[in-house]
Amino acid sequence: MWETLAQAVINGLLIGGIYALVSIGVTLIFGVVKIVNFAQGEFVMLGMYISFFLATQFGIDPLVSLVVSMPVLFVAGVLIQHFLIRRVLGPNDMPQIFLTFALSLLLLNLSLMLFSANYRTVHTSYSDEAWHIGGLYIPVAKLIAFAVAMALSGLLWLFLHTTDLGRAMRAASQNRDVAMLMGINPNRVFAVAFGTALALAGAAGSLLMPFYSAYPFVGQVFVLMAFVAVVMGTLGNVMGALVASLMMGIAESLGIQFVGADSGLIVVFALLLLTLAFRPSGLGARRGR
Amino acid sequence: MPRSHRGNAMIGDRKPSAINNAVPTKASQKKLNRRRFLIKTGGVLAAGAFGAVPLRGWAADPINIGALYPSTGSMAQIGVGCVAAAKLAVDMVNEAGGIKSLGGAKLNLIVSDVQSDTTVTRTETDRLISGNKLSAIHGCYASALTLIASEVCERARVPIITGSSSDQLNKGRSYTFTPFARASQFAKAQLQMAKLVSEQAKVAVIFENTAFGTSTSNGLKELAPGEGVEIVMFEPYSAGFTDASPLINKVKASGANTLFSLSYLNDLILIVRTVKQVGLNIAINGGSGGFVMPDFYKNVGKAAEGLQGVAHWNHDVNDDAQKVNAEFKKRTGEFAFEYAGGLVAQTFMLADALERAASADPKKVREALSTLDVSSGYAAMAPGGKVKFGPDGKNVYGRPVGVQWQNADLASIFPKEDARASLMKT
Numbered sequence: 160m161w162e163t164l165a166q167a168v169i170n171g172l173l174i175g176g177i178y179a180l181v182s183i184g185v186t187l188i189f190g191v192v193k194i195v196n197f198a199q200g201e202f203v204m205l206g207m208y209i210s211f212f213l214a215t216q217f218g219i220d221p222l223v224s225l226v227v228s229m230p231v232l233f234v235a236g237v238l239i240q241h242f243l244i245r246r247v248l249g250p251n252d253m254p255q256i257f258l259t260f261a262l263s264l265l266l267l268n269l270s271l272m273l274f275s276a277n278y279r280t281v282h283t284s285y286s287d288e289a290w291h292i293g294g295l296y297i298p299v300a301k302l303i304a305f306a307v308a309m310a311l312s313g314l315l316w317l318f319l320h321t322t323d324l325g326r327a328m329r330a331a332s333q334n335r336d337v338a339m340l341m342g343i344n345p346n347r348v349f350a351v352a353f354g355t356a357l358a359l360a361g362a363a364g365s366l367l368m369p370f371y372s373a374y375p376f377v378g379q380v381f382v383l384m385a386f387v388a389v390v391m392g393t394l395g396n397v398m399g400a401l402v403a404s405l406m407m408g409i410a411e412s413l414g415i416q417f418v419g420a421d422s423g424l425i426v427v428f429a430l431l432l433l434t435l436a437f438r439p440s441g442l443g444a445r446r447g448r
Numbered sequence: 449m450p451r452s453h454r455g456n457a458m459i460g461d462r463k464p465s466a467i468n469n470a471v472p473t474k475a476s477q478k479k480l481n482r483r484r485f486l487i488k489t490g491g492v493l494a495a496g497a498f499g500a501v502p503l504r505g506w507a508a509d510p511i512n513i514g515a516l517y518p519s520t521g522s523m524a525q526i527g528v529g530c531v532a533a534a535k536l537a538v539d540m541v542n543e544a545g546g547i548k549s550l551g552g553a554k555l556n557l558i559v560s561d562v563q564s565d566t567t568v569t570r571t572e573t574d575r576l577i578s579g580n581k582l583s584a585i586h587g588c589y590a591s592a593l594t595l596i597a598s599e600v601c602e603r604a605r606v607p608i609i610t611g612s613s614s615d616q617l618n619k620g621r622s623y624t625f626t627p628f629a630r631a632s633q634f635a636k637a638q639l640q641m642a643k644l645v646s647e648q649a650k651v652a653v654i655f656e657n658t659a660f661g662t663s664t665s666n667g668l669k670e671l672a673p674g675e676g677v678e679i680v681m682f683e684p685y686s687a688g689f690t691d692a693s694p695l696i697n698k699v700k701a702s703g704a705n706t707l708f709s710l711s712y713l714n715d716l717i718l719i720v721r722t723v724k725q726v727g728l729n730i731a732i733n734g735g736s737g738g739f740v741m742p743d744f745y746k747n748v749g750k751a752a753e754g755l756q757g758v759a760h761w762n763h764d765v766n767d768d769a770q771k772v773n774a775e776f777k778k779r780t781g782e783f784a785f786e787y788a789g790g791l792v793a794q795t796f797m798l799a800d801a802l803e804r805a806a807s808a809d810p811k812k813v814r815e816a817l818s819t820l821d822v823s824s825g826y827a828a829m830a831p832g833g834k835v836k837f838g839p840d841g842k843n844v845y846g847r848p849v850g851v852q853w854q855n856a857d858l859a860s861i862f863p864k865e866d867a868r869a870s871l872m873k874t
Binding site: 163166167170171173174177178275276277278279280282286287288289291296298370371372374380381384411412415416419420421423424 | 654
């Protein structure tokens with residue numbers, strides 16, 4: 160019993176790290192640019208395909224291809240922000256919703272056309288490896304993914320708290336209008352935020368590749384969890400999204416283990432409802448605001 | 449995002465493609481002189497001016513066979529493989545002299561893309577039948593699509609022959625022929641295979657909570673006691689999960705020695721990989737469909753070795769099948785998967801019926817199919833080795849073959865009569 164429980168928590172924590180990378184991206188964009196990016200999952204998918212093709216064409220390890228997928232998606236993010244998102248920012252939410260939703264549909268169907276609906280898998284020497292400690296096992300690929308995800312989250316935290324640009328982003332996230340009055344260039348801040356969010360999605364894709372299959376619809380599996388985590392961890396709060404993602408991973412795993420194999424999401428959503436009932440603005444909300 | 453894959457329609461090849469295997473004329477080998485040149489070009493120009501004139505007496509009219517496969521959309525890869533097999537089969541029939549009772553008439557394949565979509569399947573089947581004089585149709589790989597195409601064919605009174613396994617195809621139909629094992633037979637074969645692994649078969653059944661998973665798993669549950677197989681775990685899961693570890697944790701706790709996973713490809717890949725990671729010693733039966741495709745091995749790699757499944761055809765059933773396999777491999781680079789190989793056999797069944805009907809009329813072809821009785825040649829290359837249709841269009845000798853991934857290839861291991869390799873214990 161103790162063993163099963165511990166194993167369930169380990170499993171949940173490891174997959175929670177991936178949820179975290181996706182949800183941090185969503186929450187960063189929402190916090191700074193104030194739009195919901197429905198296409199975030201599709202950028203994870205693109206990250207996976209980048210890693211897949213680098214691995215199959217050039218034999219580059221998916222984890223190494225992180226250094227390609229992240230910059231590529233960062234640039235894509237900056238361009239999308241500059242040429243598309245910037246033009247629909249305004250008092251009306253609808254064009255923004257339609258834009259990111261359209262972007263999601265476009266990327267989905269483009270990848271269906273270019274890559275077909277087949278599942279693509281990369282084999283690495285550590286893909287099917289696991290460390291066995293006592294009665295527990297820890298899959299190596301997932302552990303690496305988790306560690307890198309946490310390191311990237313930590314770097315993002317440092318960036319947001321120690322650099323001028325990071326502080327400007329946080330300022331814009333807390334109160335965009337006042338931040339602009341203080342002389343912060345919104346376009347620059349928005350572009351960096353969008354680029355960073357997409358780079359994180361790309362990282363998630365590359366990290367997934369050693370143990371998960373790439374296919375055009377793969378992003379949608381992860382983006383649902385990301386949205387839940389963003390709401391649970393308070394909209395726009397990076398730390399909140401991180402903690403909520405890890406909690407959700409564990410909740411899902413415990414749900415599958417002890418409630419029923421099709422009940423993982425039920426437990427996740429029950430947790431969301433409980434959070435909203437007792438802390439309506441989420442886990443990361445500051446008291447007294 | 450339902451249906452969004454239909455965006456593919458834009459690039460889909462909607463024009464029916466046809467292969468014509470006209471015999472080269474002797475004249476073309478002779479040296480051309482000016483008069484012959486004028487006669488030839490004049491003829492071509494006249495044909496262009498007055499519409500194509502069929503060259504009667506010169507060669508028998510080709511016999512049109514319709515082929516409905518999803519060569520775009522989510523099932524595209526399999527559909528393309530089916531079309532390759534259909535072309536191979538037609539070439540084989542034609543190279544052997546065509547339909548002799550019709551003056552050596554050649555088969556002419558008319559391929560139509562049903563785009564992995566039920567609505568498109570209906571309109572394409574209609575279009576194919578109304579736009580061409582067809583003698584018979586084959587298709588569509590996926591049961592969901594075949595059920596629709598079969599309805600249209602029944603109404604239009606054009607025989608359809610299919611490798612799809614849904615038992616529904618044998619209900620209230622008279623123009624639908626299914627020469628291979630039915631879905632209900634697959635379940636039984638899977639349970640019997642569990643006993644190959646251990647006399648005390650303890651099976652864990654995990655299935656995705658969809659119509660496919662639920663109906664198939666219930667079939668297994670009902671048949672298990674009769675086969676002397678104990679089901680120790682019976683658990684639905686949500687399709688498209690991110691992590692199979694918790695599920696495999698449960699399988700481990702159940703003490704099962706065989707795992708039946710009724711899953712689509714992506715979930716199955718995750719499940720197999722996770723079983724290896726956990727180091728769980730359990731025989732896995734992945735069923736049919738995506739599991740018995742070359743792509744499965746490419747995705748799973750060495751971890752697929754020893755995995756079992758069921759198929760309605762396998763390339764090692766007999767020498768004829770091996771020949772087809774070799775030719776298919778030459779053309780596509782992959783071994784002939786169950787549906788492709790079965791499709792070649794189906795084409796030869798049609799050729800046999802046409803030969804006996806001595807007519808291209810679809811109703812007469814149906815009559816001839818209903819009295820088909822073969823036990824040798826390409827038409828009979830199936831597990832069981834014999835084809836004869838009952839009144840429900842079901843092959844009375846049809847049975848599935850149990851297969852196992854061995855050395856990157858699918859080997860037939862069950863039942864004894866069809867086994868070409870012994871079970872590899874994992």
